[in-house]
């Protein structure tokens with residue numbers, strides 16, 4: 355009758371760190387490399403999404419004698435950029451990390467400025483987009499030594515595809531600016 359009460363069982367006393375190892379992964383890339391590559395791909399995702407939105411904005415707001423050709427060219431480009439964000443985000447997930455997907459995160463991660471609030475003149479739009487494609491290319495290229503060191507061929511494949519697209523788009527846009 356006088357037995358001491360045992361202390362109440364504490365629910366949830368197991369820490370997250372000691373949780374079962376169902377979520378552990380080993381694809382042959384070290385944790386540090388996976389984290390660094392995912393961080394770099396997050397910057398590429400933010401750049402790509404920001405350039406997508408600016409290009410779609412310019413598709414809507416372009417004016418002047420080049421309207422037809424620029425309206426159509428910008429549509430081709432924003433459609434390609436929109437399609438490109440998904441494989442980048444899903445590569446981040448395959449590396450075991452969370453893909454950023456909010457304007458607040460993209461604002462912090464992107465190396466590109468937001469689209470101007472007042473629509474620029476048509477050729478200024480072209481110049482802004484050319485500089486944007488070059489900026490995304492620089493972000494993608496900066497990751498190559500890291501992914502090479504980690505033998506991360508799937509990420510290399512994505513980076514090579516993105517570099518090809520951005521360098522070609524930058525050339526086409528720059529060509530429009532020549533006299």
Ligand SMILES: [Fe+2]
Pocket residue numbers: 413429
């Ligand atoms: Fe449209």
